[in-house]
Amino acid sequence: MSTVAQALTDQLVIGDRTFRSRLIIGTGKYRTHDEMKAAHRASGAEMVTVAVRRVPLDRSSESFLDHLDPSLQILPNTAGCYSATEAVRTARLAREALHTDLIKLEVIGDQTTLFPDNEQTLEAARTLVDEGFVVLPYFSDDLIMAKKLLDAGCPAVMPLAAPIGSGLGIQNAANLRIMREQMPDAVIIVDAGVGTASDAAIAMELGADAVLMNTAIAEARDPAKMAAAMKLAIDAGRLAFLAGRMPKRLYASASSPLTGVVR
């Protein structure tokens, strides 16, 4: 096994589940189901997130889940919920339908920014953990909030990097670094804001354990190619984090010996 492969055998652990891939992806906004499937394959992701919605009563319902590779772990989410009560109801329905205790908890506070309502998120997290859920909460990139969610029993936390679907990239690298340094054992999954491969690599270089993304892949001109790029970026960023980067210096530092130069 190559050194690179060895370094990448460290697995993502969420509760009692382990994943080889540190890329988690969405299932929304794709132009066709085939395009989505190709992107999923190219990404190497082992877990995909899906939303819970009312079944339309006009006999137009088809099972979206049939379009997903059966080997994928499905991570239902509470996207679209604006209160702890709604999110808890949605999580309970998801568990009943899918027989999974995993839930990506999202409680949105505002339609324009889709920023999370951290207070409602924490309240919902506490209730769902009590009910035996494995809660993965989306929240603002804030150390104190992260600690509260971990104390509530969440096995991982999912700070945003930028507004959902914005593709702006990592807007506050310092906050991610602080969370990594102050919570060295926490599982931190950057959720939302990644726009292209370098953003994913930066998130991983800063010490994120994984990245969850949807729009960056689904809205790419060629989603499968972007999914492949993201896979490489995640691996590259993870390796760079494990390798430990050199310190930044303002001035040059010669790479060649300063002695024995021909004069």
Added chain:
Amino acid sequence: MQIQVNGESRVVSKDLSLPELLVSLEIPPDRIAIELNERVIRRAEWSKAVLQEGDKVEIVYFVGGGTNN
């Protein structure tokens, strides 16, 4: 009798069970979940749940989504 299904008013026959409601709405029963008056009804209990006038039923399934909906 009148009930609410996914926020819509529906007139259904009296003493309808949840599996019968699904059949009448032509909703395939796989990988869905049902809430009756804001309480999830386990699949095994569906046939025992008999609808009453004014009941609120939510029937959900899964759709594509990421972190944005």
